[in-house]
Amino acid sequence: MSDIEIAQRAKMKPIIGLAAEKFGIPAEHLDPYGHYKAKLSLEYVDSLSHQAQEGKLVLVTAISPTPAGEGKTTTTVGLGDALNRIGKKTIICLREPSLGPCFGMKGGAAGGGYSQVVPMEDINLHFTGDFHAIAVAHNLLSAMIDNHINHGNALDIDPRRIKWKRVVDMNDRALREITVGQGGPANGYLREDGFDIVVASEVMAILCLATNRADLKERLGRIVIGYKTDKVTPVYASDLKAHGAMAALLKDAIKPNIVQTLENNIALVHGGPFANIAHGCNSVTATKTALKLADYTITEAGFGADLGAEKFLNIKCRSAKLAPSAVVLVATVRALKYHGGVDRIHLNQENLEAVEKGFENLERHITNVTKNYQLPCVVCINHFTYDTDAETDMIIEKCSDLGVKCIVSKHWAEGGAGAEALANEVVSMVEGSTISPDNLNLLYPDNMPIWNKIETIATKLYGASEIVASDKVKGEIAELQEKYGDLPICMAKTQMSFSTNPSLKGAPTGHSVEISSVKLEHGAGFIVAIAGNMMTMPGLPKTPTAEKIDIDDNGVITGLF
Numbered sequence: 106m107s108d109i110e111i112a113q114r115a116k117m118k119p120i121i122g123l124a125a126e127k128f129g130i131p132a133e134h135l136d137p138y139g140h141y142k143a144k145l146s147l148e149y150v151d152s153l154s155h156q157a158q159e160g161k162l163v164l165v166t167a168i169s170p171t172p173a174g175e176g177k178t179t180t181t182v183g184l185g186d187a188l189n190r191i192g193k194k195t196i197i198c199l200r201e202p203s204l205g206p207c208f209g210m211k212g213g214a215a216g217g218g219y220s221q222v223v224p225m226e227d228i229n230l231h232f233t234g235d236f237h238a239i240a241v242a243h244n245l246l247s248a249m250i251d252n253h254i255n256h257g258n259a260l261d262i263d264p265r266r267i268k269w270k271r272v273v274d275m276n277d278r279a280l281r282e283i284t285v286g287q288g289g290p291a292n293g294y295l296r297e298d299g300f301d302i303v304v305a306s307e308v309m310a311i312l313c314l315a316t317n318r319a320d321l322k323e324r325l326g327r328i329v330i331g332y333k334t335d336k337v338t339p340v341y342a343s344d345l346k347a348h349g350a351m352a353a354l355l356k357d358a359i360k361p362n363i364v365q366t367l368e369n370n371i372a373l374v375h376g377g378p379f380a381n382i383a384h385g386c387n388s389v390t391a392t393k394t395a396l397k398l399a400d401y402t403i404t405e406a407g408f409g410a411d412l413g414a415e416k417f418l419n420i421k422c423r424s425a426k427l428a429p430s431a432v433v434l435v436a437t438v439r440a441l442k443y444h445g446g447v448d449r450i451h452l453n454q455e456n457l458e459a460v461e462k463g464f465e466n467l468e469r470h471i472t473n474v475t476k477n478y479q480l481p482c483v484v485c486i487n488h489f490t491y492d493t494d495a496e497t498d499m500i501i502e503k504c505s506d507l508g509v510k511c512i513v514s515k516h517w518a519e520g521g522a523g524a525e526a527l528a529n530e531v532v533s534m535v536e537g538s539t540i541s542p543d544n545l546n547l548l549y550p551d552n553m554p555i556w557n558k559i560e561t562i563a564t565k566l567y568g569a570s571e572i573v574a575s576d577k578v579k580g581e582i583a584e585l586q587e588k589y590g591d592l593p594i595c596m597a598k599t600q601m602s603f604s605t606n607p608s609l610k611g612a613p614t615g616h617s618v619e620i621s622s623v624k625l626e627h628g629a630g631f632i633v634a635i636a637g638n639m640m641t642m643p644g645l646p647k648t649p650t651a652e653k654i655d656i657d658d659n660g661v662i663t664g665l666f
């Protein structure tokens with residue numbers, strides 16, 4: 106059965122009653138969106154913050170993925186269900202799916218097989234409207250910038266130094282570079298602009314890092330939309346008086362969404378930045394709420410540990426004073442073969458030689474988690490039906506040689522029951538863990554210079570020998586260093602490789618990481634460093650998944666996965 110067929114057969118429980126049954130969440134603090142989706146009130150979220158008791162946080166990350174993804178979301182769901190099955194009160198925290206990959210190539214982000222959050226069609230499509238609200242808030246600021254210039258430009262904004270683009274939640278390469286203001290004086294001033302996908306929006310990052318409404322609005326006001334004609338004075342969203350209206354548009358989006366897994370366990374799904382072009386983590390609000398309600402909070406960060414996990418630790422944990430007690434590093438036999446040089450069409454054939462060769466990718470991620478961050482780590486082989494025992498045994502043995510436990514988990518095929526061995530291992534790791542926000546080993550201190558922060562990430566995690574940049578980019582970094590040098594770095598890099606070359610598989614060393622541009626995201630509180638040729642507006646593939654999606658006369662959707 107397909108993901109969507111399994112999901113459509115789910116025996117969902119009304120979310121209001123389930124939230125009360127599982128965690129005593131009062132109905133008056135849940136805004137229902139139908140029977141199976143709801144938003145938690147911020148009053149309730151705030152009421153929990155005074156509670157001293159906190160549960161344990163577990164991060165699910167992965168090796169460098171194939172284009173299909175290796176199952177972090179699926180594993181987060183399966184592990185959460187398994188922990189609940191063995192009696193541990195657990196909430197999972199996921200990011201919301203973007204329509205870009207949904208209609209593009211990768212598909213949705215509600216998990217897969219018998220480890221999914223439901224209702225998956227809703228979650229993968231419009232959900233509760235958060236992405237639309239984020240896009241409108243972002244584009245309101247865009248409209249107010251051009252409107253301000255049109256009506257005399259009292260702020261002396263340099264139209265050639267506007268950093269704030271427009272966004273839409275779609276993969277649409279035709280919108281990457283556009284010209285606005287065409288058609289004569291009635292339409293404002295002509296200038297170059299472009300669209301990013303909404304998950305790369307700074308408003309998305311702000312929503313995910315803000316701790317309450319006041320913080321949200323303050324961060325929105327801090328957004329630097331561009332510079333004055335003196336080239337150095339920043340123009341803030343608050344200068345345009347846009348931040349209040351933007352915060353108003355986000356009045357509901359700031360509230361965490363609550364849904365359930367196929368096994369009727371609670372999931373908080375909130376915020377959705379990608380991890381290759383943004384920081385890749387779900388919201389601080391949802392994570393902190395789960396920590397106050399449950400004994401275990403299982404959350405995921407996008408793509409491989411060189412991206413999502415790195416930014417989960419160095420941006421989200423740093424900002425919100427969080428710390429994972431353990432890390433689950435998801436690997437798949439197929440991805441290791443892919444890193445061992447096997448073409449995607451042959452990944453379902455046994456190939457021990459390729460597994461052995463590709464293991465170097467997993468080894469580097471293990472080293473990064475255990476040595477650079479000194480975090481307890483278990484490798485989870487997310488089992489695919491065509492994996493052979495010989496392949497999985499090899500991975501288990503090689504992990505053992507590194508002193509790391511490796512567990513085969515069949516949660517995709519069996520739901521929570523298939524992940525109980527993993528759950529028991531996670532429990533023993535967490536109970537033995539002394540990690541806390543006070544002793545979490547971050548990769549760099551706040552006061553390290555920007556250039557050195559980027560260099561540290563590239564050399565310590567990516568295996569690079571150096572970072573390089575044009576004089577122009579070096580000049581931009583030097584300008585940012587003075588006022589914003591204490592901010593963390595949000596690396597934007599391909600998820601396909603430790604390097605900036607997507608085809609360089611395994612664990613390349615000695616490569617150069619070129620920083621092609623840097624961008625201050627002052628509201629989010631980090632500096633984006635684009636490594637190599639990363640686009641913040643993806644394109645659709647030759648055969649978009651959208652072509653296979655349909656809806657019948659009874660409203661039943663097919664083809665979504």
Ligand SMILES: Nc1ncnc2c1ncn2[C@@H]1O[C@H](COP(=O)(O)OP(=O)(O)O)[C@@H](O)[C@H]1O
Pocket residue numbers: 108167170173174175176177178179180211212213214215216217218408487488489490517518666
């Ligand atoms: N063990 C598995 N067997 C088959 N398909 C799987 C398995 N695990 C995940 N998938 C599928 O792979 C895709 C990526 O899974 P997902 O959990 O979204 O990965 P990630 O979060 O790492 O991107 C989804 O379509 C999912 O249904």
Ligand SMILES: O=COP(=O)(O)O
Pocket residue numbers: 174177178214378379380381385406407408409
């Ligand atoms: O940002 C990417 O997230 P996934 O790895 O879950 O697709």
Ligand SMILES: [Mg+2]
Pocket residue numbers: 177178179214405
């Ligand atoms: Mg995912």
